[in-house]
Amino acid sequence: MAEEFKAIESQEELDGILADNTKTVTEKVTADVTKQFEGYISPTELGKTDKGVAFLFKASNSSAESNVMAYNFFVGNCTMNDQTARGVVFVADNGNVTVASHNGISTDVPFGTTIDPDRKAVLAPVVNTATGEVFTDICEMRYSPVQYNIMDVDGQGIYLCGKTVCLKDEEV
Amino acid sequence: MIEHTTLANKFLLNSSNHASTFIAWLNAILSAYNWEFDSEIIAPSGSTPENIYGKYYFTADSYIKIHMGVDNNYYTVIDIVTPNVATQKSTVHAPYFTVSVGKTSKGICLCVYSGESNDTRAPHFYNLYVGEIKTLDGQTTKGCIYVADDNSYTVATDSGISNEAKFASTIDNTKKTCLIPVTDSTTGAVFKNIFMLKNAPLNYNSLKLEDTQKIYLCGKAICLED
Numbered sequence: 001m002a003e004e005f006k007a008i009e010s011q012e013e014l015d016g017i018l019a020d021n022t023k024t025v026t027e028k029v030t031a032d033v034t035k036q037f038e039g040y041i042s043p044t045e046l047g048k049t050d051k052g053v054a055f056l057f058k059a060s061n062s063s064a065e066s067n068v069m070a071y072n073f074f075v076g077n078c079t080m081n082d083q084t085a086r087g088v089v090f091v092a093d094n095g096n097v098t099v100a101s102h103n104g105i106s107t108d109v110p111f112g113t114t115i116d117p118d119r120k121a122v123l124a125p126v127v128n129t130a131t132g133e134v135f136t137d138i139c140e141m142r143y144s145p146v147q148y149n150i151m152d153v154d155g156q157g158i159y160l161c162g163k164t165v166c167l168k169d170e171e172v
Numbered sequence: 173m174i175e176h177t178t179l180a181n182k183f184l185l186n187s188s189n190h191a192s193t194f195i196a197w198l199n200a201i202l203s204a205y206n207w208e209f210d211s212e213i214i215a216p217s218g219s220t221p222e223n224i225y226g227k228y229y230f231t232a233d234s235y236i237k238i239h240m241g242v243d244n245n246y247y248t249v250i251d252i253v254t255p256n257v258a259t260q261k262s263t264v265h266a267p268y269f270t271v272s273v274g275k276t277s278k279g280i281c282l283c284v285y286s287g288e289s290n291d292t293r294a295p296h297f298y299n300l301y302v303g304e305i306k307t308l309d310g311q312t313t314k315g316c317i318y319v320a321d322d323n324s325y326t327v328a329t330d331s332g333i334s335n336e337a338k339f340a341s342t343i344d345n346t347k348k349t350c351l352i353p354v355t356d357s358t359t360g361a362v363f364k365n366i367f368m369l370k371n372a373p374l375n376y377n378s379l380k381l382e383d384t385q386k387i388y389l390c391g392k393a394i395c396l397e398d
Contacts, residue, residue, distance in 0.1 A: 106347070111370055112339040120308075120360035124352045129371045132348040132383075142339065143357040 047160045049169035051137035052076030054160060069148040071162035074126075078102075078133040089126050089138055091165050097140065099128040106130035110140075113164040117145045121153050126165065137168035174378055174389050174398050177204070178295040179271040185246050185286075186267045188220035197271045198226035198238060204273045205280040205302070208232055221246055230302045230314045231330050238284055241265070248286040250300070252316060252328045259326060259333050261318055263287060270295055274389050276398035278365035279303030281391060296376035298391035301354075301366050305329060308360040315363060317354055323393045327356040334358035341393035345373040349381055354394065365397035 008014050047054040047069065054071035071091070078087040078101050087101030095110030106129045123139035141164055144151065151159045151166065159166040179197045198213045208229035215224045225239035237251040245267040251260050266288045272295040274281040281298035298319070305315035305327075315329040324338035334356045351367035369375060369390060379388045379395065388395040 108371065109340045109342060111352075112337055114337045114357075116357075119357040120355075122355045122357050124370070127348070127350045127371075129342075129347040129350055142352070143337075143355075 047071055047162075047167065049137075049158075049160050049167050051168050051170075054162060054167045067148045067163070069160075069162060071160075071165070071167075074138045074162075074165055074167055076135055076138045076167060078126075078128065078135045078138075080131065080133040084136075085133075087128065087133060087135060089135065089165060091162065095164055097126060097165070099126060099130075099133075099135075101128045101131060101133045103131035103133060104128065110164060111142060113141050113147075114143050115141075115145070115147050116143065119143045119145060121145060121151065121156075121159075123153075123156075123159070123166065139166050139168070140164060141166055173275070173277045174387060175273075175275040176296065176389070177273045179273065180269045181295055182268040182270055182287075182289065182291065184267055184289070185221065185269050190246075191215070191219060191221050191224060194221045194224055194240070197269075198224070201226060201228065201238070201273055201282060204275055208235075211235070230316050234316070234328060234330050236300060236302075236316060246286070248284055250284060250318065252318060252326065252333065254328050254332055255330060257333050259318075259328070261320075261326075266291075270297075272296070272298070274298055274391075274396065276365075276387075276389050276396050278397045281389065281394075281396050283391075294376045294392075296391055298394070298396075301391075301394060301396060303366045303396065304364045305356070305361045306364055307331070312364070315356065315361065317363070317366060317394065319391070319394055325354070325394070327354070327358075327361075329356060329359070329361060331356075331359050331361070339368055339370070339393070341369045341375075342371050343369070343373070343375050344371065347371045347373065349373065349379065351388070351395065367395050367397070369393050369395055 052075050054074045056071050074089040077084050085102040090098040098107045122143040126135040126138045147161050158169040195215050211229045213226045221240045222242045227235050227237050229235040234254040240246045241249045243265040247265045248263045263286050269286045272283040280302050282300040283298045301317040318326045322338045325336050327334045350371040352370050354363040354366045375390045379390050387398040
């Protein structure tokens, strides 16, 4: 038997039906994905400073260890020719750094990171090597006394550190 | 003011009769830069290459000593000496010598190397750099860098010697130049005019950056500003 037809007579009525449908579909997709990857999705960790955000989003084998501060995405400002725009830095498991910014995308091999508490922090800004855009507050850690932590560099600021890349907080 | 002089390119130095050639190289290095007082070439009369050396003071108390080892063949030995600690670097024990001097208004770089006859090392593959370094307390002094083939390097200053991890250098003419100052990660001192070539369109050559109009003399993975 055909479903009874019900006329929609107002915009508010239409908006309500669309919202209900959207909610139903969203809940179904979320439930399906959660079930499909149950036990394999890492906790999504979000770090934030006043200069940008860093987050971890990855799927891996449930037995694989991953530090909750091993952020693989960083979002912040980058500049070129006095123009500032948002950009994204993605750090792969092998350390390769992919940068997506206003003018293009670049991928580079890791510069080389040494974590040693006896060394001074040596930080180099992340650069989109295809376009020349330079991140103002996201740096690769060539040397750092810590990782997966918060680091206060005398006179330079405070940094939220992932594995090899860090995000600056406020100026001192 | 960028200058490069190749003094030897795979020169086979295998005889005590080559002492005068070695002395000539050491003298060329001595006269190429404003080394500190007490820098000298020691070459006793009638001496063979292993008894000859050059001492080049980059500060009043720290110096580079260039001399030769003997192990069937002559080969390069470089001592870097600071007031409290010293280190010695030597190349493979083979007698084909490549020696060159690069110079800019900001410092000097040297290639002092000996290898096998089939070694294709460029004379622009500098393994020693000397330039100004700024310490964390704001003082400026001079420092020396020895660069190994794998891009690890050693920084020597009057404060001591710091061995630094290797770094990745990508030479790709489709990439923008990305230069990172060479640092002494033990003391936090930063070279003012010597940079790691993180990314560069070329190496072993002079590099001019359009944005800043600055010119750099590039070795394999480290460059010296002019």
